[in-house]
Amino acid sequence: MNYPFWNIPYLGSGWVIGIIAIFHVMISQFAVGGGLYLPLAERKAMRMADKQMGAEWLKQLARHSKFFLILTAVFGTVSGVGIWFAIGLTNPEATSTLIHNFVFGWAMEWVFFMIELATVAVYYYTWDRIDPKLHLKVGWVYAGASIATLVIINGILTFMLTPGDTWLAVAGTGHEASKFWNAFFNPTYWPSLFLRACVCASLAGIWALITSSHIDGDKHPALKTSLVQWSVKWLVPSFVAIPFLMIWYLMMVPESQRALLSLGIDTIGAGTFSIITRIALVIIVTSATIVGVAYYLAYRNPVEFNLSHAMAVLLLALIATGSGEYAREMLRKPYVIGRWMYSNGVRVPYVARINQEGYLVHSEWVWNSSTSSYSRGEAIFRGECGSCHTLSGYRPLKTLLAGRDQANIGSFITMLHDYKPDSPYRRFMPPMVGTKQDVDDLTNYLNAQVNPPAPAKVLTAQK
Amino acid sequence: MMQPNLIPTLDPNPLPAPYWVFKLLLIVTFFLHIVAMNFMLGGGVLALVSKWRSKNQPKGNRVFFDVAKKLPVLLPATITLGIAPLLFVQVLYGQYFYTSSIIVAWPWFLVLVFLTIAYYGFYYVSFQSGQHHGRAGGVMLFSVILTFLIGFVYSNNLTLSQTPSRWGGKYFSNPAGWNLNLSEPTLIPRFLHFMVAAVAMGGLLLVFMALANWKRDTEYARQLLQFGGKGFMYATRAQILVGIWFLASLPRDMRMLYMGDNPLATILLLVGVAGGIGSIFLMSDALRKENIRVAAYYVPGIVGVVILSMSVMRDILRNAYLKPYFQPD
Ligand code: HEM
Numbered sequence: 125m126n127y128p129f130w131n132i133p134y135l136g137s138g139w140v141i142g143i144i145a146i147f148h149v150m151i152s153q154f155a156v157g158g159g160l161y162l163p164l165a166e167r168k169a170m171r172m173a174d175k176q177m178g179a180e181w182l183k184q185l186a187r188h189s190k191f192f193l194i195l196t197a198v199f200g201t202v203s204g205v206g207i208w209f210a211i212g213l214t215n216p217e218a219t220s221t222l223i224h225n226f227v228f229g230w231a232m233e234w235v236f237f238m239i240e241l242a243t244v245a246v247y248y249y250t251w252d253r254i255d256p257k258l259h260l261k262v263g264w265v266y267a268g269a270s271i272a273t274l275v276i277i278n279g280i281l282t283f284m285l286t287p288g289d290t291w292l293a294v295a296g297t298g299h300e301a302s303k304f305w306n307a308f309f310n311p312t313y314w315p316s317l318f319l320r321a322c323v324c325a326s327l328a329g330i331w332a333l334i335t336s337s338h339i340d341g342d343k344h345p346a347l348k349t350s351l352v353q354w355s356v357k358w359l360v361p362s363f364v365a366i367p368f369l370m371i372w373y374l375m376m377v378p379e380s381q382r383a384l385l386s387l388g389i390d391t392i393g394a395g396t397f398s399i400i401t402r403i404a405l406v407i408i409v410t411s412a413t414i415v416g417v418a419y420y421l422a423y424r425n426p427v428e429f430n431l432s433h434a435m436a437v438l439l440l441a442l443i444a445t446g447s448g449e450y451a452r453e454m455l456r457k458p459y460v461i462g463r464w465m466y467s468n469g470v471r472v473p474y475v476a477r478i479n480q481e482g483y484l485v486h487s488e489w490v491w492n493s494s495t496s497s498y499s500r501g502e503a504i505f506r507g508e509c510g511s512c513h514t515l516s517g518y519r520p521l522k523t524l525l526a527g528r529d530q531a532n533i534g535s536f537i538t539m540l541h542d543y544k545p546d547s548p549y550r551r552f553m554p555p556m557v558g559t560k561q562d563v564d565d566l567t568n569y570l571n572a573q574v575n576p577p578a579p580a581k582v583l584t585a586q587k
Numbered sequence: 588m589m590q591p592n593l594i595p596t597l598d599p600n601p602l603p604a605p606y607w608v609f610k611l612l613l614i615v616t617f618f619l620h621i622v623a624m625n626f627m628l629g630g631g632v633l634a635l636v637s638k639w640r641s642k643n644q645p646k647g648n649r650v651f652f653d654v655a656k657k658l659p660v661l662l663p664a665t666i667t668l669g670i671a672p673l674l675f676v677q678v679l680y681g682q683y684f685y686t687s688s689i690i691v692a693w694p695w696f697l698v699l700v701f702l703t704i705a706y707y708g709f710y711y712v713s714f715q716s717g718q719h720h721g722r723a724g725g726v727m728l729f730s731v732i733l734t735f736l737i738g739f740v741y742s743n744n745l746t747l748s749q750t751p752s753r754w755g756g757k758y759f760s761n762p763a764g765w766n767l768n769l770s771e772p773t774l775i776p777r778f779l780h781f782m783v784a785a786v787a788m789g790g791l792l793l794v795f796m797a798l799a800n801w802k803r804d805t806e807y808a809r810q811l812l813q814f815g816g817k818g819f820m821y822a823t824r825a826q827i828l829v830g831i832w833f834l835a836s837l838p839r840d841m842r843m844l845y846m847g848d849n850p851l852a853t854i855l856l857l858v859g860v861a862g863g864i865g866s867i868f869l870m871s872d873a874l875r876k877e878n879i880r881v882a883a884y885y886v887p888g889i890v891g892v893v894i895l896s897m898s899v900m901r902d903i904l905r906n907a908y909l910k911p912y913f914q915p916d
Binding site: 126127128129130131132133140144194197198199201202203204205206208209212213216217219220221223224225227228230231234237238241245295296298300301304471489506 | 595596598599600601602603604609612660663666667669670671673674675677678681682684685686688689690692695696698699702703706707710754758762763764
C-alpha cells in the first residue's frame with residue numbers, strides 16, 4: 125500500500141471523480157461539438173440568399189458564442205483541473221502509471237488546449253471587428269484544436285479500458301515507451317472516438333437549443349424556426365449511429381472483461397448486474413425521450429420552444445451522459461487499467477508477491493505504525509476495499525456483510541483471497557491480496573464493524 | 588521521528604525521456620504560470636487600491652475597470668499555464684505530491700470551488716461599465732481574496748510534499764483530508780514572498796498598460812505609469828524584508844545552501860537580490876523622468892531574470908528537502 129487513502133465517509137471517493145467527470149464530459153464534449161457548430165453555422169449564415177436572415181443568424185451566433193466562451197472556458201478548464209485533482213487524490217497509483225506512459229500525449233493535448241482557449245477568446249471578441257472571412261477562419265482553427273484534444277484524450281481514456289495485448293506484453297519490463305502507439309491506438313480507440321464524436325455533435329445541438337430558446341418567437345418567428353430546426357439536426361448522427369458504434373465498441377473489449385455485462389443475463393442475486401441492466405435501460409429511455417422531445421417540441425413547434433423545454437433536454441442528456449460514463453466505469457471493474465492494475469491500485473502481476481510478503485510490508489499507512497490487528501485491518505480495508513466500498517453509505521460493507529459472524533466474514537475474505545477461476549466475484553472485485561495474517565486482520569476489523577463488541581472491548585481491540 | 592516506510596515506492600513504469608527534460612519543462616512552465624498568476628493577482632490588488640484611494644472618482648474607476656477587463660483572460664491563462672507544471676510535477680515528484688495532496692485533500696479540493704467563484708466574479712466585474720457598477724468593488728475584493736486562498740493552499744500542499752516526516756501525524760489525525768501545513772515554519776514567509784511579488788508584478792502590468800496608452804491618451808498613461816511604478820517599488824522594498832524572513836525561517840543547512848554551500852544557489856540569490864534592488868532604483872529614476880521605455884522594457888527585463896533565478900532556487904530547495912528520500916538519476 126503505497127499511498128494514504130483519502131477516506132470520504134459515506135460517499136466514497138469514487139463519487140468525487142464521478143461527479144466532476146460527468147460535468148467535465150458534458151462541457152468539454154460540448155466544447156468540441158460547439159467548436160464545429162459555430163463556424164459551420166457562421167458559414168451557413170454568410171452564404172444565405174436572404175441577407176436579412178443571414179445577419180440575424182450572425183447576431184444570434186455572437187450571443188451564443190458569449191455563452192459558449194463562458195461555459196467552456198470557465199467550467200471546461202476548471203473541471204479539467206478538477207479531473208486532475210480527483211484522479212490524483214483517489215487513485216494515485218493509476219494516475220502515475222498513466223502519466224508515465226502518456227506524459228507526451230498530455231503535453232500535446234495541453235498545447236492544443238492553449239490554442240483552443242486563445243482562439244475561442246479571439247473568436248468571441250472579434251465579431252464585427254475583423255473581416256468576416258478571417259473571423260470564420262479563427263472559428264475553424266478553434267474547431268481543429270478542439271477536435272485534436274478529443275483525438276488525444278480518447279487514446280488515454282480507452283487505454284484504461286483496453287490497454288491491448290501488445291502493451292500488456294511489455295508492461296512492467298521498463299520498455300513500455302516502445303509500445304506507446306499500440307497503447308494509444310488500442311482496441312477500443314476507434315469505436316470510442318466515433319461514439320464520442322457523435323455525443324459531441326449532439327451536445328452542440330442541445331446547448332444551441334438552450335440559447336435559441338431565448339429568441340422571442342413572436343418577434344422573430346423565421347429566425348427561431350430556422351435556428352431551432354438546424355440545431356435539432358445535430359442530434360441526428362447520434363441516433364442513427366450510436367447503437368452500431370456501441371456494438372462495435374463492446375466487441376473490442378476482451379471477453380474476460382465483458383463478463384459483467386452478461387451478468388445481466390445469467391443473473392446472480394447480488395444486485396450488481398441489475399445495476400448494469402438498469403443503466404442500460406436508463407440510457408435507452410432517456411435517449412428515446414430526447415428524440416421525442418427534440419422532434420415534437422423543438423422541430424415541429426420551434427416558435428413555442430422555450431427555456432424549460434430546452435432545460436429538460438439538457439437534463440436528459442446529463443442523465444444519459446452520466447449513465448454512459450458510469451457504465452464505462454462498471455465495465456472496467458475490477459480493473460482501473462484493464463488486466464494490468466486493479467481498481468485499488470494493486471498491479472496484477474504483483475499479486476503473488478504480495479500474497480507472500482504481505483500487503484503492508486512496503487509502506488505502512490497504519491495508525492501510528494501500530495501493530496494491532498484492528499489497525500492493520502483498517503489500513504488493509506482502506507487500501508484494498510476503500511476504492512469501491514464505504515463502511516456505511518455507498519456500497520456499505522456493514523450492510524453487505526450484515527448477518528455474518530466472524531467465521532463467516534473470514535470465509536468470505538478467504539474466498540476473495542483465493543480468487544478461484546469460477547468465483548462470481550471475479551467479475552467485479554479484485555482479489556483480496558496479502559498473507560494469512562492480512563486476511564485475519566481484515567476479518568477482525570470488518571467483524572468489529574459489522575458486529576460491534578461492547579464498548580470496553582473496542583478499546584482493547586484498538587490497543 | 589522519521590517513518591521511511593511512508594514514502595511510496597517509485598512507479599515501476601519508467602519515464603519516457605531523461606530526467607532533465609522534465610525538469611527543464613517543469614521550471615519553464617512554472618515560471619510562466621507564476622508570471623501569469625502575478626499579473627492577475629497583483630493587477631486585482633492594485634485595481635482595488637486605485638478604486639479606494641480615489642474614493643470612487645472616475646479616474647480611479649477607470650484604472651479599476653481597465654484592469655478588470657484583463658482578469659477574465661489572465662485567470663484562465665494562470666490556470667492553463669498551471670496545468671503544465673501540474674503534469675510535470677507529477678512526473679517527477681509523484682510519490683510526494685500525491686501523498687501530500689491526499690493529506691490536505693479537502694482544502695486542495697476547495698481550490699476548484701474557489702477558482703470557479705473567483706472566475707465568475709472576474710467576469711461579472713468585467714461586464715460592468717463605469718456608470719452602474721454597484722457591487723463591482725465588493726465582488727472584485729471577494730474574488731481576489733479567493734485567489735489568495737488558492738495560492739495559500741498551494742503553498743501548504745507543496746511545503747508538505749517535501750517534508751515526509753510530517754505526513755504520518757497529519758494523516759492519522761484526519762484521514763478524511765481536513766489538514767493544512769500550518770505548523771511549517773517556512774509556510775507564511777514563503778507564501779508572503781509569492782504574494783508580495785504578485786503585487787510588484789501587478790505594478791508592471793499597469794506600466795505595460797501605460798505603454799499601450801502612451802500615444803493615444805498620454806495623461807491617463809502617465810497616471811498609470813506613476814501608480815503602477817509606485818506599486819512596484821513599494822512591494823519590492825517590502826520584498827527585501829519578506830525575503831530575509833523566508834531565508835531565516837529555513838532550516839540551517841538549507842539556508843547555508845544560499846550562503847556558499849551550493850555555488851549555483853548562492854549566485855542565483857545574489858542575482859535575485861541585486862536585480863531586485865537594481866530594479867527599484869531604475870524604476871524610481873524612470874518615474875521621475877517619466878521614461879516609459881525604461882519602466883516598460885528594462886525593469887521588466889531585469890525582473891524576468893530575477894523570477895527565473897528564483898524559480899531555479901526554489902527547485903534547488905525542493906531537491907535539498909527531498910535529498911534524504913530521493914536522489915533522482
Ligand atoms: C488562480 C489561482 C492560483 C494561484 C494564486 C496560484 C499560486 C501559486 C503559488 C503561490 C505557487 C507556489 C507555491 C509554493 O511553492 O509555495 C503555485 C505553484 C503551482 N501552481 Fe499555482 N496558483 C493558482 C492556480 C493554479 C492552477 C489552477 C494550477 C493547475 C492547474 C496550478 C498549478 C501549480 C503547480 C503545479 C505549482 C507547483 C509547481 C512546482 O512545484 O514546481 N496553479 N501556484
